[in-house]
Amino acid sequence: MKLAPIACLLLPLVPVAGVAEGTRTLEAHEHGSGTLNIAFEGNTIAMEIEAPGADIVGFEHAATTDEDRKSIEDAVSELARPMELFVLSADAGCSVVSASVEVHGDEEEEHHDDEHEHDAKDEHGDEDHNDHAEHEGEGIEHSEFHAEYELTCSDPAAVDKIEFAYFERFPNALELDVQIVSAKGAQAHEVERDEPVLDLRGMF
Amino acid sequence: MTLTRLALASLKSRWLTVGLTIFAVAMSVALYLGVEKLRTGARDSFTDTISGTDLIVGARSGSVQLLLYSVFRIGNATNNITWDSYRDIANRPEVSWAVPMSLGDSHRQFRVMGTTEAYFDRYKYRGDRSLEFAGGDRMNDLFDAVVGADVAAQLGYSVGDPIVVAHGLASFSEHADTPFRISGILAKTGTPVDRTVIVSLTAIEAIHVDWKSGAQKPGAPTSVDVIRSMNLQPKAITAIMLGAESRLKIFSLQRAINEYPQEPLLAVLPGVALQELWSIVGIAEVALIGVSAMVVVTALLGMAAMLLASLNARRREMAILRAIGAGPMTVVGLLLIEALLMAAVGAALGVGFLYLGLIVAQPILDARFGLFVPISGLSGREAATLIAVVCAAAAVSLLPAIRAYRISLADGMMVKM
Numbered sequence: 085m086k087l088a089p090i091a092c093l094l095l096p097l098v099p100v101a102g103v104a105e106g107t108r109t110l111e112a113h114e115h116g117s118g119t120l121n122i123a124f125e126g127n128t129i130a131m132e133i134e135a136p137g138a139d140i141v142g143f144e145h146a147a148t149t150d151e152d153r154k155s156i157e158d159a160v161s162e163l164a165r166p167m168e169l170f171v172l173s174a175d176a177g178c179s180v181v182s183a184s185v186e187v188h189g190d191e192e193e194e195h196h197d198d199e200h201e202h203d204a205k206d207e208h209g210d211e212d213h214n215d216h217a218e219h220e221g222e223g224i225e226h227s228e229f230h231a232e233y234e235l236t237c238s239d240p241a242a243v244d245k246i247e248f249a250y251f252e253r254f255p256n257a258l259e260l261d262v263q264i265v266s267a268k269g270a271q272a273h274e275v276e277r278d279e280p281v282l283d284l285r286g287m288f
Numbered sequence: 289m290t291l292t293r294l295a296l297a298s299l300k301s302r303w304l305t306v307g308l309t310i311f312a313v314a315m316s317v318a319l320y321l322g323v324e325k326l327r328t329g330a331r332d333s334f335t336d337t338i339s340g341t342d343l344i345v346g347a348r349s350g351s352v353q354l355l356l357y358s359v360f361r362i363g364n365a366t367n368n369i370t371w372d373s374y375r376d377i378a379n380r381p382e383v384s385w386a387v388p389m390s391l392g393d394s395h396r397q398f399r400v401m402g403t404t405e406a407y408f409d410r411y412k413y414r415g416d417r418s419l420e421f422a423g424g425d426r427m428n429d430l431f432d433a434v435v436g437a438d439v440a441a442q443l444g445y446s447v448g449d450p451i452v453v454a455h456g457l458a459s460f461s462e463h464a465d466t467p468f469r470i471s472g473i474l475a476k477t478g479t480p481v482d483r484t485v486i487v488s489l490t491a492i493e494a495i496h497v498d499w500k501s502g503a504q505k506p507g508a509p510t511s512v513d514v515i516r517s518m519n520l521q522p523k524a525i526t527a528i529m530l531g532a533e534s535r536l537k538i539f540s541l542q543r544a545i546n547e548y549p550q551e552p553l554l555a556v557l558p559g560v561a562l563q564e565l566w567s568i569v570g571i572a573e574v575a576l577i578g579v580s581a582m583v584v585v586t587a588l589l590g591m592a593a594m595l596l597a598s599l600n601a602r603r604r605e606m607a608i609l610r611a612i613g614a615g616p617m618t619v620v621g622l623l624l625i626e627a628l629l630m631a632a633v634g635a636a637l638g639v640g641f642l643y644l645g646l647i648v649a650q651p652i653l654d655a656r657f658g659l660f661v662p663i664s665g666l667s668g669r670e671a672a673t674l675i676a677v678v679c680a681a682a683a684v685s686l687l688p689a690i691r692a693y694r695i696s697l698a699d700g701m702m703v704k705m
Contacts, residue, residue: 109552125535132539234536263560265535269339270559 113226115139116258120170120275122246124266124287129178129235129243131166137189137227139257144227146189159229160185162253166233171247177238189227241288248280291618295625298605302598306630309594313634316580316587317677318641321670323580325646327573329653329661333414334566336660337479338558340412342538345369345377345528345545348552352568355561358389358527360480361399365391368524373551377528380544382537385410387529390492390522395453398439400485402492402522408434410529413479414660423447424472427488430516432471436482440473447473453485453495478658490520530555584677588684591630595623595688599695606696619696620689627685631678639666639674 118135137144140159147153162169163185172178237243251257262273266287275282299306338344338359346354347367356362378386387410390402408419408426424447427434433453435445445451450467468487476482494515532538538557545555599606609619646663653659666674 109547109549121539123535123538128536130536130539263539263557265342265538265557265559267535269335270342270538270557272557272560272563 113228116256118257118260120260120262122262122264124240124243124264127236127238127240128181129172129237129240131170131233131235133163133229133231133260135229135254135257135260137187137229140229140254142256144189146227156187159254160187163229163231166231166235169248169250169253171249172235172237172243173245175242176240178235178240178243179237181234181236183231183233185229185231187227187229244283244285246282246284248275248282251277251280291621292625292629295622295629298602298622299626299629305594305598309591310630310634310637312587312590313631313677313681314637314641316584317635317638317674318645320580320584320673321638321642321666322645323576324670324673325642325661326659327576328667329659331566331570331573332662333478333659334569335559335562336414337562338411338413339415340410340531341529341558342532342535343530343542343545343555344558344561345530345553345555346526348546348554351554351556351561352565354527354554354556355558355565357391358529359558361391361401361484365526367552368526369528369553370551371521371523371525373548373553374525374528376550377530377545377548377553380541382533382541382544383530384533385531387411388489388522388525389527389529390489390524391526393453393492393495395439395451395485396443398436398483398485400433400453400487400492402487402489402525404489407486407529410531411481413477413481417477419477419481420475422473422475424470427471427486427491429469429471430488430491430494430520431468432487433468433491434472434474434486435470436474436484436486437476438482439485440470445470445473447471451485453487476655476658478654478660482658489522489525493520493522494518585680587634588631588677588680591627591681592684592688595627595685596691599688599692602692603695606692610696616693619693620686623689623692624682624685627681627689628678631681635674635677 113136115136115138118133118139120131120133123130140163141152141155143152145152147156164183165180166183167178167180248260250260257277259274259276262275262282264271264273264284264287268287271287273282344354344358346358347365347369349366353363353366357365374386374388377383385406387404387406389407391399393400393402405426411419421434422437422440424434426432433451435451439445447470449470451470452467468491474481497515497518530541532541542555542557545553606619609622614622643663646661650661650663653661
């Protein structure tokens with residue numbers, strides 16, 4: 085896989101509050117790759133996107149400078165406008181009912197071990213190397229952007245494709261794993277930067 | 289026009305060889321299209337194995353593995369789901385219905401699945417089809433079992449027969465003390481349900497009353513009456529089929545289950561997991577298509593060889609054509625038209641054979657293998673294939689065509705006795 089060198093896999097994230105002693109779970113975290121879920125029900129389309137901070141703003145450390153804070157703010161406001169990132173066919177007559185964007189960030193503090201850190205470094209491409217090197221003493225951080233949208237469409241069946249302007253806006257994003265559920269069942273697609281269009285014919 | 293008439297007349301005069309060539313092309317086209325139809329039919333049958341279920345939940349492993357053991361009854365779960373977790377999930381507001389499944393026992397070579405009666409209402413396949421009974425009815429007693437069509441056919445069971453369920457998958461220890469009675473036989477579905485023995489969830493508990501850590505407890509077995517009076521609440525199940533209140537809730541429900549803190553669980557969208565599985569199994573598709581494409585190529589090459597071979601016999605024909613003033617393009621054109629005509633007729637006949645074959649084979653395939661091949665019009669892809677066959681015929685006949693022209697020129701110059 086061409087993504088392998090820049091993939092930064094399986095790093096720790098989000099210890100769930102209140103169960104700190106019993107449960108330790110690690111969620112997969114792959115730079116360059118996000119997930120987009122789309123559900124069609126009646127005239128409503130629900131979408132949610134989850135993408136690593138590396139894809140959206142290019143860094144995952146806590147915002148320390150004004151510049152960092154500004155790029156996060158910019159990204160959040162862009163993510164709050166789904167119609168500009170995921171362009172649906174105009175015939176469908178869709179409009180946004182609600183959009184919410186969250187940034188989850190966390191720092192791995194307690195359960196940090198050396199082995200982990202080495203793994204992370206080995207799997208890393210050069211461009212991320214420095215970024216992480218400077219944090220070596222304080223643990224590896226990861227952040228995720230999570231956005232949820234609800235759209236309403238006058239004719240959702242007219243949505244025959246989605247164009248992913250998302251990739252133009254976020255140059256670090258390489259692919260999105262898309263899951264779609266409609267009356268016809270569930271489907272998965274992988275949309276890549278090279279071909280940022282998703283054909284939805286056959287979903288209705 | 290004249291040329292076409294000439295070509296037709298020439299073909300007619302050689303009807304036997306031409307007929308066989310056309311037949312070969314027709315068969316190869318029918319084979320190719322047949323494989324194409326079977327392939328799409330197989331894929332659709334495969335993706336239709338389960339429908340109407342929004343999520344399948346199991347112990348956290350891989351989505352393909354979860355699908356394999358919960359739907360296809362292949363392999364085993366890495367872990368069970370505790371009954372408490374099941375209750376928790378089934379009671380979530382997003383959940384409209386939940387069907388627990390308990391796997392792990394067998395009857396001869398068939399898997400036994402413990403579930404609730406809701407399974408018969410909720411399990412859907414091939415779009416919106418429900419399970420139907422070929423005979424008998426659902427379980428209405430603790431020791432009732434419903435068997436799939438293949439189970440009944442292979443083991444020769446009929447409604448009312450007693451069966452014995454074995455502990456584990458390939459073990460010799462049978463639960464002989466608690467025999468079941470077949471209450472119903474399901475109609476053939478073409479899904480793994482055909483190869484399943486379905487009992488109630490409590491029955492699975494009941495047959496394990498006397499079994500501790502894989503071996504039967506010493507002493508007299510607990511009598512059936514005592515078992516009936518026991519509390520047979522299961523402590524664990526293997527997988528859950530879930531329906532969501534609304535499709536809009538599926539993803540948040542999936543995330544909630546995947547992040548369920550008390551127990552590592554995995555929820556997958558069956559359609560997505562089936563797709564993932566097909567991408568592994570589907571490699572055979574490519575091989576099939578490759579082989580049948582080779583057959584078409586062979587038939588076309590055969591046609592070119594036939595044209596080439598017939599040139600010798602047609603020396604006089606060519607010489608006369610040349611003598612009466614037919615130019616090189618005319619001779620080439622004549623041969624091309626012959627090839628195109630043969631290929632076109634062959635392709636058309638091939639389509640005829642295909643539909644004839646489909647009409648004959650469809651009910652057999654459906655009944656025997658549960659493979660439903662719809663008799664539909666040619667897809668754009670298939671039509672394009674036909675056009676490609678005719679074009680390829682023209683291309684391969686260029687060689688004999690050019691040769692015909694060359695020979696006819698040489699023949700015309702030669703003084704012959």
